[in-house]
Amino acid sequence: MRSHGGRVRAIITGEAHIHADKVAAITGCLVPFPNYPAHIPMQRVDYICVVDEIGDPAKIATGAAKPTTDQRKLLMAEYCTQVVANTPYFKDGLSYQTGVGGLTKPMGNLF
Structure with missing residues (x-):
């Protein structure tokens, strides 16, 4: 976890890189293939995790x-x-x- 400035510094120094090594999409609504229009191409997603509910609104809105x-x-x-x-x-x-x-x-x- 880094501050905005800390992220920039980590990228510049090579401590962190921008592109993810693995991408997991989390959804509460899985749709049939093909999902069109797709915001993230399927070639860039490694895992899809289907959950009953994303987040707890009571805990998020604080x-x-x-x-x-x-x-x-x-x-x-x-x-x-x-x-x-x-x-x-x-x-x-x-x-x-x-x-x-x-x-x-x-x-x-x-x-």
């Missing part, structure tokens, strides 16, 4: 990941969403990943 109720932050999320939605990149097929902070959850909900 600390930094706790959704915000602060009206100022919710308004900021709305403005950020509008900025993204008005770029030429916001179109069908866009893949968008939010971070863990309390502000990103409302953004994901607005999309």
